[in-house]
Amino acid sequence: MGRNPKGRSFLLLLSLCVLSSLVPIHGKKQGDVLHSINSRVYRQKGLKEKDLIKRLPGQPPIEFNHYGGYVTIDELAGRAFYYYFAEARRNKDSMPLLLWLNGGPGCSSFGIGAMQELGPFRVHSDGKTLYRNKFAWNIAANVLFLESPAGVGFSYSNTTADYRTNGDSKTAEDNYVFLLNWLERFPEYKNRDFFISGESYAGHYVPQLAHNILFNNKKANKTIINLKGIIIGNAAINSETDERGMYEYFATHALISQETWYAIQKYCDFLPNATQVSQCKSAKLDAENEVFPHIDIYDIYAPRCLSFNLTSRPKKTNIMELDPCGEYYVHAYLNREDVQEALHANVTKLDHDWEECREVIHPWGDSPPTVLPLLQEFMSNGLRVCVYSGDTDGRLPVTSTQRSLSKMGLPTKSPWRPWFLGGEVGGYVQVYEGDLTFATVRGAGHKVPISRPGRALSLISHFLAGSLLPYK
Incomplete structure (x- = not known):
């Protein structure tokens, strides 16, 4: 697939709009799913040691271990997911385990x-x-990145049909199988506090994986995975309000005409499933013609x-300043042998270059129009839930998230207020009954840690610690 920076945002927008009309998740009986999962936990002895990354080309010195490799998801199908794991910079034995998922569907978490x-x-x-990211999240946790489903990033399957049968249910099941196997490979994390995070279409991936963890813990009558909470950013969580809020954002930010x-x-x-008249x-x-060709909607x-060209010598870097060509x-780096x-990364099995986002996983099989009931489920089970929004994102903007959360009808526990970092407003925060937190990140786009790395690190650090975002 060729790289098309101007067209990709539009393609992903269209894919999400199509996804919102598809069928609900959980087509299989839960008992059948549990049996299928148990038969896909494989022997992991010795694989952790093989996955240790000795040194990446051009890598600066580091004080922590990092790992990369494959976890078999389905031995019969030859389906394997790639992961990258960075241990915490300090106190790795007491720090929580945090999983990060990107969305798309089809975009690389690594x-x-x-x-x-x-x-x-x-x-x-x-x-x-x-060069080092001084605001990396492994300051606050042991951080695990997962490429899923098959066909995304370095993940693959030897069964061609796997690329045509992806969807929310299969991805949630496979991600759970990945975790069971990864925890066998890294058994020291089996009882560690575990959190799931992600952005964009991971607004589906994260809650659905969390739901599977809760279900299987209850089914087994024991804590298989010690899930403590989820955090999702600029997330697709309710198709009606996600789309309505997007056009509202366009209008209130002078991106489209009043007409x-x-x-x-x-x-x-x-x-969902509404028939749109020609005038709509x-x-x-x-609206698309007024917005998409001219600005980065994200x-x-x-x-x-x-300029998409590389430089012969590295440009001077400033982690606080966004480089739009990153x-x-x-x-270029990930396609070096x-x-x-x-x-x-076994690219010989992929038969293609590494790409940031891939369409190989489409058509997408199932996608519920809302995951709000899952957020309710987590709150009733005592999990911490945080939804955050970079306030300069136009694709899944703050207006969409506010409209979506208002559908839940939750009473306010702690009213809307600013939160601070370094004497400046980092964003705004509101806490609802049931301990669902909604936070904005001021001046951040769709990918919050890129545009406001310090504020993103403050947000995740306070979430993992279970503490309030600071007021001055």
Whole structure:
């Protein structure tokens, strides 16, 4: 697949709009799923040692261990997921375990999440060397990145049909199988406090995986995985309000004309499976033409990448300043043979270059129009839930998240207030009864740890510690 920076956002937008009309999850009987899962836990002895990454090409010195490799998900199908794991910089034996998932569906948690957002390294503009991310989340946790489903990033399957049968249910089941096997490979984390995090379409992945963990813990009448909470950012959680809030954001941020906004409000029904009249389709097309060709919809005030070429020498870096071309540096780095060898990434099985986001996993099989009932389930089971929103994201914006959470009808426990970092407002926060926290990150786009890394680290640190975001 060729790289199309202008078209990718639009394609992902269209895929999510299509997904919202598909069938609900959990088509299999839960007993059948549990039997299937138990038969897919494989021997892991000696594999942790093989996965240790000795040194990545161009890597600066580090004071922690990191690992990369494959976990078999289905031996018969030859389906295996790639993971990258960075131990905490300090006190790894007492720090929690945090899983990170990117969305899409089809986008790489390693190439985006680890290499561009919250991992320990960033890639220089030469595409050959790395520098430290001083706001990496392994300051606050042992951080695990998972590439799923098969076909995403370095993950693969030897069964071609696997690429045509992906969907929410299968991904949730496979992700749970991954965790069971990974914990056998790294048994010291079996009883560790465990949290799941992610962004965008991981607004589906994270709650569905958490639901499977709760179900199987209850089914076994013991704690198989010690899940304590979830945190999702700029997340797809309720298709009606996600889409309605997106156009509302366009209008309130002067991205579309008032005439277009009036037409959308008058003619469009955002309910799942609603039949859209021609006037609605026309108004939405007008909005797309007014917005998508001109700005980065995922960070409306960010600069755009004007040159996709690498530099012969690394440009001077400042982790606090967004480099809009960073994804191209990562693409070049992860397609180097020596890098893939160091990462233990078996690209010969992939039969394609590494890509940030891939369409190989489409068509997508199932996607519920809402995951709000799952958030209710977690609250009733004592899990901590945090939903955050970078407030310059136009794709799954703060207006969408606010509209979605309002559907839950939760009473307010702690009213809306600013939170601070370094004497400045980092964003705003509100806590609802049941301990669901909604937080904004000021000046951050869709990928919060890229545009506001310090604020992102403060947010995740307070969430993992179970403490309130600071007021001055």
